[in-house]
Amino acid sequence: MRRSMAALAAVTLLSLTACATDEPAASPSGSAPAGSGTGDQSKFFVQADYDAELSLLTAAPTGPADKPWEQVLNPKMVDTAKFKKTGPHKICFSNAALNNPWRQVGFKTMQAEVEAQKSRIKEFVHVDAEGKDQKQIADINDLLGKDCDALIVSPNTTATLTPAVEAACQAGLPVVVFDRGVNTKCPVTFINPIGGYGFGHVGAEFVSQKMKPGGKVLALRILPGVDVLETRWSAAKVAFDKAKVDVVGVEFTDGDPAKTKKIVDDYIQRYGTIDGVWMDAGAVAVAAVEAFQDAGKPVPPMNGEDQLDFLKIWKDKNLTAIAPTYPTYQWRTPIIAALRILDGEQVSSPWKLPQPTVTQDNLDRYLDPSMPPLHYAMCGCTDLPGYPQRWK
């Protein structure tokens, strides 16, 4: 009985491989199902914001050219005289989370900026909300009782954190919000780069221009419902619809390489070939590249981000790629802004930072093979104390 079982197993394995003597067909089955297309526009899409961000892509920034974290696009200065205070100061920071490499690199940059300014900052208090709205609301509330001279907030989610930020404003503190926004104008300034529309547009334009007309694009998103990511996709959708490419799939990867590789692999198997890949965040770009490599297919035009593992594979494999960025150097700016506000200096509100793009032409400038694969090239950290060890 047992022997027959083993024999059966052997026969199965053999028959599996025997089927393998079939000639591979020249093309994949032509009747592959129609793509899901780009679907309806996201409810996060606001035409005016989209137009504004796209115009910022070509706007000339004011400020020192070698310090993009101090530059401003279309500045609108606000008065801060009422917050003037003599230092050294105690600066408090309520952080949404440290749960991805982007935030880890950013926070190290912020710590280094604090160190660089240590003559002016007597104490820096950091509270990590670990990605939980409720914890961050409690964190901000706690910080209000700790004699902070200025409060920096990187909100976990926009709507839920709005009342907590309003409460901080009412306590008379200068509040600086950065990265993700809140639905109130009460903070002294809101600091972020151009934003999601700019990111999504740059990647989608590149992919649709570099691939064959009407080719098949796979769009990879992290998760639905986050404004930064929704705007990235909605701008890409506009570009793809305009270029009339065939978006065969829009899939959520959770930002996970294992899931990403599986999804891309499934699409390669289903369609035989994919002509372009667009993604709303580059952290899983390398997994997508590997899916093509392991399937023995050429890597199609795609976008990633300024994470070094992607820049490296881009250069090594000579990919047709582009990397719009959401620079981690924006973590320096809130510290600089807080100190200027406490000096009573005018600052721009909102404070829009430039958002450079890594292209084939400037790739070598950003690719530093001595830094770890999960480091971000746009850290703006090379002049800061502790570079490079702090970021390794």
Place this chain on the structure above:
Amino acid sequence: MQTVQRRTLPLRLPRVRPGGVLPILAILAVLLVLVGIRQPDFLSPPSLMSFLGRSAPIILLAAGQYFVIVSGEFDLSVGSLVTAQVVVAARLIDGDPTRTWPVVLLLLAFGALVGLVNGLITTRLRVPSFITTLGMFLILVGAVYLWSDGAPKGGLSEEFRRFGRRAFEDVPLLGRVPYALLVLLALAAVAVLLMRSDFGRTLVAVGDNPRTAELSGVRVWRTRTIAFILSGLAAAAAAILLGGYSGVSFQAGAGLEFGAITAVVLGGVALGGGRGSVVGAMLGALTLELLFALMNFYGVSGALRSTVQGAIILLAVAVSATRSSSR
């Protein structure tokens, strides 16, 4: 005592063994035909080989889960164990190729240790394995999160990744033979030999009727604990292949425990133990993967995978329940 054991077990075996490799082979054959009609490319040697390579981790996990299930228990911790292993490996190797082999050994030891703890808690503290391994699942998920601040760190070396990613290229007839497939074949052979040994028979006897086994002189707790250790080792092997395939990931093992249990049940192994073969379990995993591939070719959303798995578990258990009650 020993003689009693020897006499009773072979008598039970004929009832145990037919645990159903034929039905699963039939399903597998039907699926192969359906895939062949829809996507003939898939049956070409290179594509089939990489499919087998990609399926190797889940097949190994199914084999590991089989040992536990046939002995009458469950192991829900394997998915989180795989994730933990991948995250630990990335952090420890940190891109340094010289650390590859020590870390591989460490992972195997870690897998065995988790299995040992699962086994001892289940058998000595008499916590139902469902609860033990659910607890272990939560402990591992939490520990990994705490240890890594919720963001993966470090990196796997190319040496580590080749087990899951690379292949012998330009093999005559087959095209390419993934290392993962060779690892799978070797470990599958070990699993089959193990089940044909005295240990295998004892394991099935324990799952069939622990009381009888106990009375015949089998140390049930020890046999079941070894089953958990084997499951932990299988998870370690799967983690090495999966980590190699996809790189550092926080979801490397997400949901694999259910995939493995589905595969085992699909392969004709009775939940509750005592019936079914390890080859059936592994073929079950292969069938499940082929089913998912077919769903992909027909454009069925990947989100339906867990639904399909749930339906298979319910159906398979219902079929085997009605069959055994009609006996």
